[in-house]
Every structure is written in structure tokens, then in C-alpha cells.
Amino acid sequence: PPHPKIADLGELTGSEYVASLLPGARVVKGFNTLHGQYIAADPRHQAGRQVLFLAGDDTDAKTTVKNLTDAFGFAPVDVGSLREGGRLMQLGGPLKQD
Structure with a gap:
């Protein structure tokens, strides 16, 4: 079943919906898979660097x-x-932390 916090946007992802509201905007999705403590802290640590997933339709913007x-x-x-x-990356997706 769909995640209870996801709005029904039909076939669109949330990012596609946002992009549709902003014609001509260069939308890049990022940071939404990380909890705040991983964004606020130094992303460089002993084990390496904190991975940050990015998605978008505009290569230059990405x-x-x-x-x-x-x-x-x-x-x-x-x-x-x-x-x-x-x-x-969206809620319920395999790269989203719950």
C-alpha cells in the first residue's frame, strides 16, 4: 500500500509536481533523504563522507x-x-530513511 504521508499526485512524484508549478525552474531534489543531524554535522567523518542523493531533469543544474x-x-x-x-528518494522509497 502507498505510504500514508504521500499525497495522491497520480503518476507524478512530489518533485515532478513541484517542477510543474514552476515552469522554467531548474529543480534538483536533494537533502530530503537525510535526517537533520546528518545535514547539520560535518559530512566528513572517520568512515568517509556522508552520501547525498540528487535527482533532476536539468543536467547543468544537477x-x-x-x-x-x-x-x-x-x-x-x-x-x-x-x-x-x-x-x-520520496517517502516510502528505498533510499528514504524512515
């Missing part, structure tokens, strides 16, 4: 966000488009 988050110390991983990557 590159910008990837470079920025890499400079912050995260290890950005591109998981695809807002549709495919968004499904992986």
Missing part, C-alpha cells in the same frame, strides 16, 4: 548542485531524473 554539495563535504550521488530518482 552539476551545479553536485559541485556545491561536494564543496560542503558531502559525497553527491546522481540517481537520475525527477521521475526515476524522485521515486527512489
